[in-house]
Amino acid sequence: MSREKLSKIVDEAINKAAQEGKLPPFKPPRISLERPKRKEHGDWATNIAIKLASQLKMNPHAVAEIIASFVDAPEDVLSSVEVAGQGFINFHLAPEFLREILFEIDERKEKFGSSGLGKGERVQIEFVSANPVGPLHIGHGRWAAFGDSLARVMEHAGYNVEREFYINDYGTQMRNFGESISARYLQLLKQKVEWPEGGYRGNYITEIAKRIISEHGESFKSLSDQERTNHFIEMEYPLMLESIKKTLDRVGVHFNAWTSERELYRSGEVNETLSFLEEKEDAYRNEGALWLRTSRYGDEKDRVLIRSNGEPTYFASDIAYHRNKMNRGFDRIIDIWGADHHGYVARMKAAMKAMGYDPEKLEVILGQLVKLYRGGEPVTMSKRTGDLITLDELLDEVGTDAARYFFLQRSNDSPLDFDIEFAKKESPENPVYYVQYAHARISSILRHAEEKGTDTERPSRREVELLNSEPEMDLMRKLAELEELVEFCAEKRAPHRLTTYAEELASSFHVFYRDCRVVTEDAPLTRARLFLVECTREVLRIVLRLLGVSAPERM
């Protein structure tokens, strides 16, 4: 029973009651249905009677009784309709109806829970987008996990999703990168150098410099600083990008498209964009710089596009980038940024308007930052300190499954405290194992059945009726929630809710496992329970897949 169908039934009940004069005339209200927290309140509940009562100046309980008496649904769908509390109407689904979910799962397999909500809308999600000037750190890991799971859940909800990584391979950070390598290179060759302003002090820079010396010796020493820096940038950033890709591979994140900032310059798109803005007089010169009139479009002040020294800002190429994305025909583009870019949102939306695009098509999801601790002591994530905890190191310590699950447990606008020691120590207790264990247990049951040569025929509908105990019904109810959950996670951009569901489903299974032996001498019951268990495994697999976590056969 979907929310939609049930709300139609309630709507009909209200109209019929009104037609027969049991309710005075009223303005038709919006019917809301919710999943009650408490089991005894049924599978669905509506507060419509309470809402109507104040309009009708009637007792809510009485209104509820009238509406409930007009609810017309087959008994094998709704087993009971009750009035409770201050006037809630509670609906209990019939066991026959709940059992149908098993046949649906069996038929749709890995597509179960998917829906047409997204209507094939083309959505692009851009995330991680790290500067290729150093290894990915823990914060990137959080956005990689979040962005990828959001993409997966939106795909399951019927959106056509593309994942994109924007490579910031142009400008200040790249120069800092090259200058840092150059400085380390000269230092290793015993030359005194002034440390570059904004240089990266991370150990990986020293490693790169050492490798350059071992491969090329002192051959770059004689170059001018400028030449050497440029040379090192060109040599090293592609390698850094490769290593970033490898790390993303380890967390199971695969991008469909990689767009390069320098390519936007090379192709002339940045210039085209700026000319376009100048022509429509949204850009103007002042104090030697080129400004965008963002204040005209809702930003608090105007922003610089080209500095007085002639260099474009990051903002300039970012506008060109968003124009590029919009021209690729997406219905919606989602940018996932760290919360430290919050001040940038109004600016980018203003730029969208200036470019003539609907700013509503750009959705920015801000993620609170990850704070890193080691044994209770804060660890800075600055690339400059050299005390850098990389995503690779984290993956080495806690594993991919635990890392992804951990990152996804919290809502994106809640800051994440990540204690390395704690994650390491507690990893065997991590809820991810609880969920995976349910999957492994099911696999074990199925192996056991196979070894015993048990008949694994699909049960008939009559045999499935043997599934009628409390734990069995609860488990089926949980299975039936998946589609609704997927739609919720997709619409609210809240993949973290998948983890809660996964744990609830695992819990329902573990309870079932304790109370109901699957493989027994009773052939029909065994067939029915094996069916239930296989369906549960299918749904666990789907959820784990959406989370990007593996579903082990054994643990």
Added chain:
RNA sequence: GCCCCCGUAGCUCAAAUGGAUAGAGCGACUGCCUUCUAAGCAGUAGGUUGCAGGUUCGAGUCCUGCCGGGGGUACCA
């Protein structure tokens, strides 16, 4: 100063257009393995949802003010 996010059990966090008795995990304590995996199950303890008002039949959720933490407020990215 102004803008955004957060404040829920000892700890880390959930909680659907505002709903009925605010939930998990970890940690603590008590039981349960001759039977498909005990990485499990059942139970106990733990709360004035930061504070004060307001709206509502009804507030963790919405509004106002305050307190505390974080972030932003660049011709950085």
